[in-house]
Amino acid sequence: xxxxxxxxxxxxxxxxxxxxxxxxxxxxxxxxxxxxxxxxxxxxxxxxxxxxxxxxxxxxxxxxxxxxxxxxxxxxxxxxxxxxxxxxxxxxxxxxxxxxxxx
Numbered sequence: 001x002x003x004x005x006x007x008x009x010x011x012x013x014x015x016x017x018x019x020x021x022x023x024x025x026x027x028x029x030x031x032x033x034x035x036x037x038x039x040x041x042x043x044x045x046x047x048x049x050x051x052x053x054x055x056x057x058x059x060x061x062x063x064x065x066x067x068x069x070x071x072x073x074x075x076x077x078x079x080x081x082x083x084x085x086x087x088x089x090x091x092x093x094x095x096x097x098x099x100x101x102x103x
Contacts, residue, residue, distance in 0.1 A: 052068045
């Protein structure tokens with residue numbers, strides 16, 4: 001698989017995971033994201049203007065997007081890079097779905 005194909009596949013995975021997270025109220029998702037970021041000790045998530053940024057331990061912006069769902073999903077991927085995307089959603093954000101199946 002070429003580099004372009006891998007990049008496209010990663011983008012699709014992030015978009016799909018983010019779309020599922022975007023169904024949650026932003027305030028609920030923001031609390032969950034901040035909690036997960038704090039628990040890693042490596043990242044912080046902040047709202048900047050009309051977007052969200054994921055800041056790494058070196059105080060550089062690792063990722064920026066207008067979608068909190070995208071930032072949230074990528075944070076989960078960073079926190080557990082060997083896990084499958086569906087497990088990321090269940091492990092880090094499953095409690096936010098209040099009993100709704102995220103499968």
